[in-house]
Amino acid sequence: MTNNKVRKILEKINNYQQTINAILSLSHVLRWDNNNKNYYEDSFKFIARKMDTSNHNRISANNTITPDLIVQVNNNYGIVCEAKKSFPKNKDYWLKNFIQLEKYDDDLIGWETEDERIETSDIILLTHLKLSVPVRDYIEEKISRDELKFNNNFSLIGFTRSDELDTIMMLEKRYGKLFNLELDERLRQIERVPLKKIIPLNPIKFYDDKPELPYLMNILWTEIFNQYPEKEDFWTSGGIKIITIIVNLKDITDKLRVQFSDYSEHDKRQQVVPKTKWVKEAMEEFVKLGYAKKENEKNNYKIKYKSIKNPLTKFTEDIYGKKRKKITDYL
Amino acid sequence: MSAKNKKKDALYWLYNLPKDSIDSIIKEVDSTLIKIGYEITAFVVTSDFDIFETLDTRFIKNFELEKKKLGDNIFSYKLSKKLRGKKEKRRSKFLIFKHIKPKIYILLTHEKFIIIRDDIISLLRRFYPFISRTFINSNFLKEILQSLDKELKDLNIRVSQYSTQSRITDKLATKTYETDVKYTDISYKKMFEKAEENDEWIRSVYLSLIEPEKRTHIASNNMICQISRHGYIKCNKKFEFFYNTIIKEVIEKSSNNIEFFQNRQRIKKENYKPKPLIIQYNIDLFKDRNQNKRLINVLEKITFSSLSIIHSNPYLHSIYVDYKDGSSYDIWILSSNEITIVPQMRSTYASLEKLIHHIFIGLREGTIIDYTV
Numbered sequence: 001m002t003n004n005k006v007r008k009i010l011e012k013i014n015n016y017q018q019t020i021n022a023i024l025s026l027s028h029v030l031r032w033d034n035n036n037k038n039y040y041e042d043s044f045k046f047i048a049r050k051m052d053t054s055n056h057n058r059i060s061a062n063n064t065i066t067p068d069l070i071v072q073v074n075n076n077y078g079i080v081c082e083a084k085k086s087f088p089k090n091k092d093y094w095l096k097n098f099i100q101l102e103k104y105d106d107d108l109i110g111w112e113t114e115d116e117r118i119e120t121s122d123i124i125l126l127t128h129l130k131l132s133v134p135v136r137d138y139i140e141e142k143i144s145r146d147e148l149k150f151n152n153n154f155s156l157i158g159f160t161r162s163d164e165l166d167t168i169m170m171l172e173k174r175y176g177k178l179f180n181l182e183l184d185e186r187l188r189q190i191e192r193v194p195l196k197k198i199i200p201l202n203p204i205k206f207y208d209d210k211p212e213l214p215y216l217m218n219i220l221w222t223e224i225f226n227q228y229p230e231k232e233d234f235w236t237s238g239g240i241k242i243i244t245i246i247v248n249l250k251d252i253t254d255k256l257r258v259q260f261s262d263y264s265e266h267d268k269r270q271q272v273v274p275k276t277k278w279v280k281e282a283m284e285e286f287v288k289l290g291y292a293k294k295e296n297e298k299n300n301y302k303i304k305y306k307s308i309k310n311p312l313t314k315f316t317e318d319i320y321g322k323k324r325k326k327i328t329d330y331l
Numbered sequence: 332m333s334a335k336n337k338k339k340d341a342l343y344w345l346y347n348l349p350k351d352s353i354d355s356i357i358k359e360v361d362s363t364l365i366k367i368g369y370e371i372t373a374f375v376v377t378s379d380f381d382i383f384e385t386l387d388t389r390f391i392k393n394f395e396l397e398k399k400k401l402g403d404n405i406f407s408y409k410l411s412k413k414l415r416g417k418k419e420k421r422r423s424k425f426l427i428f429k430h431i432k433p434k435i436y437i438l439l440t441h442e443k444f445i446i447i448r449d450d451i452i453s454l455l456r457r458f459y460p461f462i463s464r465t466f467i468n469s470n471f472l473k474e475i476l477q478s479l480d481k482e483l484k485d486l487n488i489r490v491s492q493y494s495t496q497s498r499i500t501d502k503l504a505t506k507t508y509e510t511d512v513k514y515t516d517i518s519y520k521k522m523f524e525k526a527e528e529n530d531e532w533i534r535s536v537y538l539s540l541i542e543p544e545k546r547t548h549i550a551s552n553n554m555i556c557q558i559s560r561h562g563y564i565k566c567n568k569k570f571e572f573f574y575n576t577i578i579k580e581v582i583e584k585s586s587n588n589i590e591f592f593q594n595r596q597r598i599k600k601e602n603y604k605p606k607p608l609i610i611q612y613n614i615d616l617f618k619d620r621n622q623n624k625r626l627i628n629v630l631e632k633i634t635f636s637s638l639s640i641i642h643s644n645p646y647l648h649s650i651y652v653d654y655k656d657g658s659s660y661d662i663w664i665l666s667s668n669e670i671t672i673v674p675q676m677r678s679t680y681a682s683l684e685k686l687i688h689h690i691f692i693g694l695r696e697g698t699i700i701d702y703t704v
Contacts (some may be wrong), residue, residue, distance in 0.1 A: 014642050163645040165615060165667045195646070196665035200607040200673050200702055203597070203661070218639050220649045226657040227598075235389075235461065239635025239654040259603055259676060275492050307654040309631070312639035 006313075006321040013215040013312070016207075022159040023047060023069050024202050025169035025193040026126055030071040030079055030183065044112045046070040048208035049264035050269040051110035052079075058149075059103045061218040066208045067104055069126075075113050079181060080104040081124040083207065087131060092136060098148050101125060104202055105150050110269050120179050122153040129158035139175060143289045153179050157187060166194040205260040206273040214315040216274065216282040221311045224255050225303055242306045249299035253279045289318050337367050344443060346409075346424050349403040351543075353428050356439070360570040369441045371570050374563040375465045375585045376455060378592075382427065385461045395420070397431055404429035412450045423450050432586045437578070447563065459653045460656040463681035464562045465585040466688045468696050469523065472558060475580045476519045476538075482576050486540040490515060490522045491555070495531035496692070507632075507693070510534065512530050532696055535559040542626045560692075591699070592680035596658075607673040607702035612685065615667035618696060623647045623664055629693030630662070633686070651686065658682035671702065 027045040032038075049070045053063045069081035087094055104123045111118040127135055136156055141294055142148035155176030162168040171189035205219055228245040230235075237243050253276050257263045264270040283301050286292035293302045308314050341364045350356055360371055378385060383406050386396055397409040405428040421613050425440035438455075440447060467475070480488055494512045511531070515522075519536070526533055526629040538556045556566040556573050564581070566573045576614050597603040616622050630638045635655045640650040647664035660683075661673040670690065674683070686701060 017641050017648065159645075165618070167646040167665045195667070195672065196663075196669065197704055199665060200665060200671050202607060203603075203605055203673065204677070218650070222637065222639055222652045223659050226652055226659055227676050229657060231460070231656060234655055234657050259383070259597065276552070307635060307637055309637055309651075310639060311637055311652075312641070312650075 001034070003321055009212050009316050009320050010313070013212050013316075015085050016209070016215060018161065019083050019209070020204055020207055021161075021199065022085075022126060022169060022171075023081070023194060023207060024081050024198050024204060024278070025159070025170055025191075025195070026081065026157065027069055027071050028193055028198050029171060029186070029191045030073060034182075034186075040073060042072075042074050044070075044072040045107050045262070046072075046112075046270060047204060048206070048270075048273045049110060049262075050272055051108040052088075054101060054107050054109070057106045058105060063103075065103050065108075068208050070110075072112055072118065073180065073183075076119040078111055078118045079107065079122045079178070081126055083126040083209075085128050087127075087135065091138060091292055095142075095147075098139070098142065101154070102148070103149070103156055105152050105154070118213060120219070122151075122155065122178050122180075123150060124178075125154075125156050127156065127158060129160035129170070129172065129174075132156060132158035132172075136175040153177055155184075155187075160194055162192070165194055169193045169195055203260060204262055206256070207261075208273055210275070210278055212316075213285055214312060214319060216278060217285060217315045218312040219256065219260065220252065220279075220282060220286075220306065221305075221315075223260070224252055225305050227255070228303075229305065235250045237306075239307055242304045245303045245305050246295065247283075247301050247303055249276065249280055249283060252283075285315075285319065289315075334367070338369070341367055341369065342424070345441065346401075346407040347399065348401070350405050350428075352402070353405070353430070353437075354704050356405070356426075357427065357574050360439075363568055364441060365566075365568055368567075370565055370567045371437050371439060371441060372447055372565040373437055373574070374561075375578070375581045376427075376438055376462055377465060377491070377585055377589060378417060378436065378462045379679075380461055382426050382429070382462060382688075385458060389458065389461075391454060391457045394450075394457070396454075400436055401426070402428075405531050408490070410454060412454075421446070421450060425451055430582055432582060433443050434589055435582055435585055437582070444565075448524070452561070459685070460653075460658075460679050460681035463684060465581060465588065466562055466684065466691075467558060467560050467581065468527065468688075468691050469560075470696060470698065471584060472533055472536065472560070473519075473523055474584075475558065475577055478580055479576050480519075485539060485702070486541060487543050488519050489518055489539045489541055490517050490536055491539050492537040494534040494536075495526055495529070496534050497529060497531040513566070530695075534561065540566075561690060588684060589680050591701075592683040595674040595683070596676060596678040597674065598676045601665055602680055605673045605675075606696060607671055608683075609700050609702050610670040610690060610697040611700055612668045612695060612697045617645075617664050617667045622694070626664070626670070626690070626694050629689060632693070633689050653682040653685070656682050660686065 018058060023083055031040055031043040031045060048066055050064050050066055053060055055061050067080045068083045070078065072078040084097060090274045098115060101123060107117060109116045139156065156174045156179055158172050158174045160170050162170050171191045178184040225245060228247060229243045233243050256274050257271055261273045262270060283292065287294055291304055295302055344363050345673040347491055364371060393413040395411040399407045401407055407426045410423045413420050423442045423446045424437055427438050429436050429438050440451060476488060492514050494510060496508045496510050499506055499509050536558050558564050558577065564573065595606045597605055600606060627640065627643060630651055637652045649662045650659060651662055652659045656679050657673040658678045663671040666673060
């Protein structure tokens with residue numbers, strides 16, 4: 001593998017984080033009451049929520065699905081959203097993504113209402129603006145040929161970042177319609193969300209899509225493992241020496257979920273990401289690279305915790321690269 | 332009594348004789364030490380812990396400390412530092428007392444700058460994050476001098492010497508900063524104007540207080556007070572006055588800083604909600620895309636820390652970890668005139684103060700405010 005591979009992985013990691021930013025921005029727009037300049041009082045957002053399909057679902061009846069974003073605008077109206085920043089070059093592979101969306105075309109169970117159902121629900125596909133034209137063409141073609149069908153309102157929203165004095169997430173409806181006409185019009189005319197208003201208070205780092213391995217490893221190293229040593233251990237290490245810590249797979253997965261996903265303690269539908277298998281894979285990679293050892297006790301790992309100068313680049317290069325480069329080489 | 336004995340006695344009083352109160356120390360420094368030619372340096376240190384116990388219980392290689400209790404929360408220390416390649420140890424003395432404000436301690440010493448920097452401060456740095464110092468940035472220095480100006484009725488503040496630092500922008504340069512020392516006779520306001528014009532920050536300033544009609548005799552007026560960015564205040568006259576003006580101001584600021592920076596760790600918040608803070612600039616600094624890269628370089632150079640870059644340009648998203656205490660921060664540039672710092676599960680006021688100090692000297696000084704939507 002070459003450094004091009006490393007660069008590509010870092011780009012994918014960047015895309016992952018940007019997709020989260022787009023999801024957060026869209027949820028902000030869908031919940032925002034323009035008249036009162038606040039969120040609708042009885043609105044909710046759920047990133048990666050387990051929902052149950054009905055027995056009438058055309059694709060997957062009586063099953064559990066996990067849309068990337070659920071926004072409940074009020075007790076009668078909600079939106080089910082799937083985010084897809086990129087699509088395969090070969091359009092033959094696109095259909096499965098839309099079949100996934102057809103699963104959402106249902107009277108889903110799992111809303112924050114008394115009977116967990118909602119009267120009206122729309123479906124949104126969120127994708128990068130540059131893809132919105134080919135995606136719209138594809139949808140129109142498939143719908144005209146009856147290869148794709150939506151009974152609920154379905155729309156396509158494109159997102160793109162605009163770098164002005166503030167960094168802005170722009171959201172534009174490129175196809176279909178929403179039940180709520182005001183929202184529909186706002187998105188038709190392009191919504192602009194300054195990221196500084198939503199990012200700092202939303203420390204979400206995962207949604208229902210598997211991130212690249214170094215991304216997860218980096219979060220573990222910089223924001224989870226650092227919670228294990230005592231203050232005294234850090235002082236004794238002088239910021240240089242290795243600190244040995246033992247971590248448990250379930251414990252670190254719980255920490256990631258509680259601290260970096262849209263988690264709710266009493267809401268079982270929200271305890272979804274990151275998946276245990278993703279975290280296990282990251283831990284096994286640490287073992288492979290010599291940062292950790294598997295303990296005899298099941299799912300415990302002994303970590304050689306130490307200062308790593310540029311952890312994200314280091315882990316990416318450890319896995320995909322041949323030769324280390326300075327972090328600034330990738331800027 | 333010979334001058335030599337008088338000097339010895341004065342130091343014996345400072346470091347050996349019992350003390351009733353902090354006030355009595357402050358009052359007597361002038362008559363006992365300064366009168367016979369000593370310069371006294373004071374600086375404010377902060378700690379979440381009992382600093383005397385902290386200094387007692389931790390061993391630092393090459394340093395030896397001998398403590399003597401002089402009064403309630405007043406201790407003197409004899410410090411021996413083993414110098415590289417030499418058999419003998421270098422000895423120095425200092426006194427620490429606990430201030431009435433929580434977590435604030437004052438260190439006093441008669442030692443020369445080199446000893447203060449290489450031995451005393453060097454020792455304290457090794458106790459980070461258990462002990463940290465308050466830095467005096469240009470904005471704060473301006474506030475201090477403005478307050479001092481108000482206190483002085485018949486006297487003017489004149490700057491007789493000041494040193495500034497600025498960043499070297501030459502891409503081939505191996506050094507990061509250049510330092511300039513100016514011997515002058517200007518008002519403090521003029522000094523700040525000049526520094527701002529040249530995109531410099533004040534490293535250290537020497538002040539004289541003079542009567543306006545005697546302004547031509549500044550050379551003979553040897554009342555000097557030095558204030559350094561690194562937090563120490565040195566004077567050769569009127570220690571009590573400077574304690575009650577400048578040092579009290581630094582104490583107040585340190586106390587406010589602790590209040591502002593502490594308890595930002597998400598672990599202490601309901602639902603782990605972040606409590607971000609902002610460094611705000613009065614210009615659109617990040618309109619120039621190179622500034623992101625500069626900030627990255629500054630953060631990368633902080634010792635015992637790491638930086639992961641998720642996105643670098645035109646907006647910045649990075650994760651900074653302080654391996655001296657395990658604090659971690661998400662650092663964002665989402666606006667052309669702001670840096671947003673989001674403390675994660677672990678965060679201490681000491682690490683935040685250190686992080687901001689480095690951003691201020693490495694990139695540019697700004698104003699720190701709470702994040703609001």
